[in-house]
Amino acid sequence: MGILIFALRRFLLAIPTLLGLLIVTFILANFMPGDPLARLLGDVGGSNPETVAAYRAQWGLDRPLWEQFFIYVGNLLQGDLGQSTFTRRGVMEDLLSFLPATVELGVAAILFAGIIGLALGSLAALFHNKWPDFLVRAIALLASGVPVFWLGLIALQVFYLQLGWSPGPEGRLSSRVNPPPRITGAYTVDSILSADSVAFWDSLAHIVLPAAVLGAFFLGLVSRMMRASMLDVLKAPYLMTARSKGLNTRTIAQFHVLPNALIPTITVVGLAIGGLLAGAVLTETVFSWPGIGRYAVDAAKALDYQAILGVTLLIGFVYVITNAIIDVVYAALDPRIRLGS
Amino acid sequence: MSTVTVTSRIGLSSPEESKAVLKVSDLVVEYHTARGIAQAVNGVTFTVHAGEKLAIVGESGCGKTATLLAALRLLPSPPSKTVRGSVEVDGTDLMTLGPKALNEIRGRDISIVFQDALSAFNPVLTVGRQISEGVRQQRKLSKAAAHELAVDMLARVGVPDPDQRAKQYPHQLSGGMRQRAMIAMALAGEPKVLFADEPTTALDVTVQAQILDLVRSFKDLAIVWVSHDLGVVAGLADRVIVMYSGFVVEEGPVEDIFHSPKHPYTAALLRSIPRTDEMSGTHELVSIPGSPPDLVALPAGCPFYDRCAVRVDRCATDRPTLERVGDTQTVACWVAQAKDIAS
Ligand SMILES: Nc1ncnc2c1ncn2[C@@H]1O[C@H](COP(=O)(O)OP(=O)(O)OP(=O)(O)O)[C@@H](O)[C@H]1O
Ligand SMILES: [Mg+2]
Numbered sequence: 218m219g220i221l222i223f224a225l226r227r228f229l230l231a232i233p234t235l236l237g238l239l240i241v242t243f244i245l246a247n248f249m250p251g252d253p254l255a256r257l258l259g260d261v262g263g264s265n266p267e268t269v270a271a272y273r274a275q276w277g278l279d280r281p282l283w284e285q286f287f288i289y290v291g292n293l294l295q296g297d298l299g300q301s302t303f304t305r306r307g308v309m310e311d312l313l314s315f316l317p318a319t320v321e322l323g324v325a326a327i328l329f330a331g332i333i334g335l336a337l338g339s340l341a342a343l344f345h346n347k348w349p350d351f352l353v354r355a356i357a358l359l360a361s362g363v364p365v366f367w368l369g370l371i372a373l374q375v376f377y378l379q380l381g382w383s384p385g386p387e388g389r390l391s392s393r394v395n396p397p398p399r400i401t402g403a404y405t406v407d408s409i410l411s412a413d414s415v416a417f418w419d420s421l422a423h424i425v426l427p428a429a430v431l432g433a434f435f436l437g438l439v440s441r442m443m444r445a446s447m448l449d450v451l452k453a454p455y456l457m458t459a460r461s462k463g464l465n466t467r468t469i470a471q472f473h474v475l476p477n478a479l480i481p482t483i484t485v486v487g488l489a490i491g492g493l494l495a496g497a498v499l500t501e502t503v504f505s506w507p508g509i510g511r512y513a514v515d516a517a518k519a520l521d522y523q524a525i526l527g528v529t530l531l532i533g534f535v536y537v538i539t540n541a542i543i544d545v546v547y548a549a550l551d552p553r554i555r556l557g558s
Numbered sequence: 559m560s561t562v563t564v565t566s567r568i569g570l571s572s573p574e575e576s577k578a579v580l581k582v583s584d585l586v587v588e589y590h591t592a593r594g595i596a597q598a599v600n601g602v603t604f605t606v607h608a609g610e611k612l613a614i615v616g617e618s619g620c621g622k623t624a625t626l627l628a629a630l631r632l633l634p635s636p637p638s639k640t641v642r643g644s645v646e647v648d649g650t651d652l653m654t655l656g657p658k659a660l661n662e663i664r665g666r667d668i669s670i671v672f673q674d675a676l677s678a679f680n681p682v683l684t685v686g687r688q689i690s691e692g693v694r695q696q697r698k699l700s701k702a703a704a705h706e707l708a709v710d711m712l713a714r715v716g717v718p719d720p721d722q723r724a725k726q727y728p729h730q731l732s733g734g735m736r737q738r739a740m741i742a743m744a745l746a747g748e749p750k751v752l753f754a755d756e757p758t759t760a761l762d763v764t765v766q767a768q769i770l771d772l773v774r775s776f777k778d779l780a781i782v783w784v785s786h787d788l789g790v791v792a793g794l795a796d797r798v799i800v801m802y803s804g805f806v807v808e809e810g811p812v813e814d815i816f817h818s819p820k821h822p823y824t825a826a827l828l829r830s831i832p833r834t835d836e837m838s839g840t841h842e843l844v845s846i847p848g849s850p851p852d853l854v855a856l857p858a859g860c861p862f863y864d865r866c867a868v869r870v871d872r873c874a875t876d877r878p879t880l881e882r883v884g885d886t887q888t889v890a891c892w893v894a895q896a897k898d899i900a901s
Contacts, residue, residue, distance in 0.1 A: 454677040457632050462692030462743070463665035466657075472691075476682045552727040553681055 219555050224545045231541045238533040239293075243286050246526045298530075299523035303515065308527035311512060316531070317402025318389060319497055319508030322431060324403075325424050326493065330432035330439055335482070337436075338443025342478075345448060353440055361437025365496045369430045369503035376426055383426045384419075386504045394419045427504040431496050435489065442485045447478040480551050487543030494532050579750045579780050580606040580668070585643030587621070587628045587804075589853075590636055596853040598624045598638070600804040603880075606751060611781045613795035613812070615788060615827065617850060621804040622784040626753045630670060631660060647751065665692040669744040670753040673760055675736035679728035685736075686712070686724025689743045696747065711742035715772060734765035741772065751780045758790065770794055788831050792816060800824045803850045803861040806880060810887030820889040820898075823862050860891070868893045 273279045277288055292299065298308035341353035363371075376383040389404050390396060397407040397416045404420035450456065451474065459473045498510035505511075509528060516524035548555040587599035599621040606612050614622050627633045629645045631652060645652045647667050652660060672678040679688055686708035694704040705724060712720035715738040728736060737757060744752055754773070758766040770793060773781065785791050791798060791812065798815045800808040800823065808821040819825040826846045848865035851857055860866070860873040872892050883889040883898040 452634070454672065454674065455680040457627075458672065458678045458688075458743075459680065460632055461630060461664055461670045462747075463661040463663070464692060464695060465661055468691070468695060472683060473680050477680065480682075551682060553729050556727065556730065 219552075220545070220549050223548045223555050227541050227544050227548075231537050234537050235534065238537065239290065239530065240286070242526060242529050242533060243289060244282070246522065246529070247282060298527040301516070301524040301527075302521045303519040303524070308523050311524065312509065312527055312531055315507065315509050315512045318506060319501070319510060321389075321403035321405065322424065322427055322500070322506060322508060323493060323497055325405075325428035326432035327435065329428050330435035331486075334436045334439025335443050335479075338440040338482075339447055339478075341440065341444040342447035342451060350444075353444065357437040357440045357444075359437070360433040361435075361441075363433065365430060365434065365499045366503060368433055369427070369500055372426055372430050373503070384423050387423070388505050388507055389423050390416065390419050391423075427500050427506055430503070431493070431500040434492060434496060435486070438489055439482060439486060442482040443478060446481040447474065450474050450477045453477070476550055480547065483543060483547050483550065487540055487547070490539045490543070491536055494536060577608045578605045579608050579648055580782070581644070581646040582625075582629055583644045583646075585625060585628055585645070586641040587624050587633065588639045588641055590639065591854065594854040597856055598804050598853055599628060600856075602643075602801070602804070602806055604799055604806070604809065606780045606782060608750065608780055609778050610797065611783065611795045612797050612799065613791040614782065614784045614799045614801060615786070615791055616801035617827075617846075618786070619850065619853075620801045622801060623755055624804075625801075626670060626755055626782065626784060630664060630668065630753065632670075662696065665749070666696055666747040667749055668751040668753070669747060669749045670755065671737075671740050671744045671757045673756040675733070675740040675757075676728060678740055679736065681728060684725055684727055685731065685739050688728075689724070689739065689746050692743075693746050707746060708742075711746050712739060715739070715742045715745070716768075717742070734761060734768065737761060737765070737769055738772070741769070745776075745779075749779070751782065752776075754781060754783045756784055756786065759786065766790070788816075788828065800827065803853060803856065805861055805890060807862065807890045808887060809880070809889075810884075814884070814886050818884070818887075820883045820887050820894040821862075821891045822866050822868050822893070826865075862891075 270279070277285055280288075289299075296309055298312070300306070301308050301311055304311055337353045337356065341350040344350050373383075373386060377385050384391060394416055397404060397411045397413045397420075400407045400410050405417060405424060408414075408416035408420055456469065456473055459469050464473075497508065498513055500506065501508045501510035502514060509531065512524070513528040513532075515521075516528060582605070583603050585599055585602045586597075589596040589598050602621070602625050604612065614625065616622055624633065624638070628638070628640045628643070629652070631640070633640060640653070643653065647663055650663065652663060655663070679685065683691075686705055689708040689711050690699070690704035693699065693707060699707065708724040709720045712723055717723050717735060717738050723731065723735070723739070728739075731739060740757070758769050761769065770790065773783075774794060781794075783791070783794060795812045798808075798810065798812050799806055800815070800821065802823050808815065808819065808824045810820075815824060816828065819828055823846075830845055846865060851861050851864065857863060857874075858877065859875050860869070860878050863869055863873050866873065870893060876892070878890040878892050878895070880888045880890045881895050883891075883894050889895065
């Protein structure tokens with residue numbers, strides 16, 4: 218199987234990238250503005266050189282940077298990312314508890330934006346230069362042009378305060394609803410798995426608005442890309458060949474138009490994953506969503522060195538891995554990539 | 559408007575051969591451009607009999623491709639519009655069919671091969687699948703039967719190792735191989751008529767010769783072959799149609815067209831064939847002076863008037879119609895027709 222070998226190669230290639238990410242993040246974190254120690258020890262402790270020195274020795278901060286790095290990597294390999302100074306828990310533990318909420322939100326946003334974006338883009342291409350096309354182009358422009366933060370506030374104003382269709386910015390569930398037992402960490406999934414219909418509908422109602430807000434930028438991007446690449450495909454000579462063989466419209470759409478139109482769309486979507494992560498931080502803040510974004514903001518405010526380092530690594534890791542996944546999907550769609558020319 | 563008398567033109571050797579499998583009548587195609595309406599095909603009419611090889615020749619832009627695509631209802635609209643005409647395949651007019659009925663004839667009774675096989679194949683599907691998918695849909699074949707058909711077709715067009723090739727993607731085949739595969743794809747439904755739009759132009763001479771041999775071997779297949787290359791036409795065709803700015807200007811058996819062209823454009827075209835000088839080995843190309851008329855503003859008279867060496871006054875105002883000249887040819891030229899009557 219060509220695609221399995223391709224996938225294996227692609228993921229092996231991600232390892233040096235991840236290592237580079239680790240080095241760069243570690244060095245940058247050491248040049249972080251502000252003095253975490255002063256912050257941590259307070260005015261009194263921070264001005265006492267002995268306390269500072271003892272503290273530095275305790276945390277290994279008196280050793281050379283490269284030695285600190287190897288200690289950090291060694292711990293990382295054992296699943297230890299150090300202690301968070303503001304939650305007083307292990308950073309790894311923190312990340313694992315905040316991550317599922319973000320993943321759930323991100324996946325919901327991608328699904329929302331992907332499905333609607335692909336449909337809108339296809340519609341626009343099929344009705345090229347007619348009113349559906351103009352409408353979709355206007356939606357796409359708006360959706361990816363409006364800042365996430367602002368869009369979130371507007372959405373709350375309209376759908377929560379005015380229309381009352383959506384719950385307010387109260388996180389993942391209403392306070393009266395108990396979270397489902399943790400299986401995957403995603404409430405919508407876990408409530409289905411444990412057959413808890415109350416939690417399911419409540420968590421679904423809570424995720425729709427933030428997912429739509431977070432996915433808006435993506436929706437604009439996906440629909441524009443899909444429209445453009447579908448217009449190209451509709452003009453392609455192989456479509457004329459397909460028609461000349463007497464294929465019906467369904468076969469042509471399913472096997473000739475769609476896969477070819479998806480290839481460039483997928484590539485662009487992959488490049489935009491970083492934007493989605495940045496958007497998650499803002500969306501979580503607006504909707505009080507207890508995810509990595511919120512954790513990152515709190516860590517930054519507290520100058521929590523270990524937590525910031527951990528979050529940065531995690532986001533980088535997610536970015537590298539999603540890109541590898543996108544590349545594999547891309548190769549699965551396009552045999553010219555998979556098998557080489 | 560051009561009309562052609564089609565009966566009794568070709569030397570009828572058997573009743574079987576006289577059966578017309580394709581009748582294109584008064585085909586008119588326009589392109590809507592920013593400059594106005596370009597009249598790309600102007601009343602093209604021709605008939606193809608079972609097993610007959612018909613060539614359409616003419617300069618670039620004279621409407622050869624537009625004719626073939628319009629006949630199969632493959633021209634994208636907009637910008638093009640097939641204004642008029644009928645295309646009868648075995649008595650059924652494609653122009654009046656609904657989409658479903660049309661799809662039952664395309665690929666099965668009539669099909670087409672293009673010049674560039676790489677772009678004519680979908681890059682993400684295997685060659686075998688693309689060869690068989692039309693037939694598979696029409697005859698509801700199983701996956702295994704479809705693969706078998708593809709392998710069989712590839713073997714018939716002389717592709718070595720057909721089982722392996724059928725599983726490969728278009729980009730993995732060589733140019734000549736791909737061209738053969740495209741022919742296999744067009745022939746998979748066992749059509750009676752094959753359109754070929756310069757399918758050998760992009761290939762090197764050796765491969766081109768192999769493809770021509772292959773095509774010649776399909777004795778029962780009626781072929782409409784579009785080409786710039788009169789050398790190819792001479793070796794392949796029974797009959798030739800010469801087109802100029804969307805009009806058929808001359809038609810006849812290949813030997814007669816080559817030995818005694820009646821239309822001044824046909825004669826000029828024949829003179830422009832690059833000949834290899836036996837002594838020096840160099841190619842000399844005599845090009846026809848001038849350029850074809852603007853299709854957006856066709857002249858009222860003969861479209862070849864500006865470039866014609868034998869024109870008379872009448873040619874500027876009256877557009878010549880296709881008339882019989884001599885025993886076997888039809889020609890749209892006042893001068894040739896007058897000469898024929900005089901002799
Ligand atoms: N998309 C288009 N828009 C406007 N005019 C077009 C378009 N496509 C073709 N035409 C015009 O229609 C005429 C016929 O084109 P066609 O492709 O049939 O020529 P052809 O005889 O096949 O030429 P060639 O030998 O170069 O393939 C040309 O003069 C061209 O200018
Ligand atoms: Mg052409």
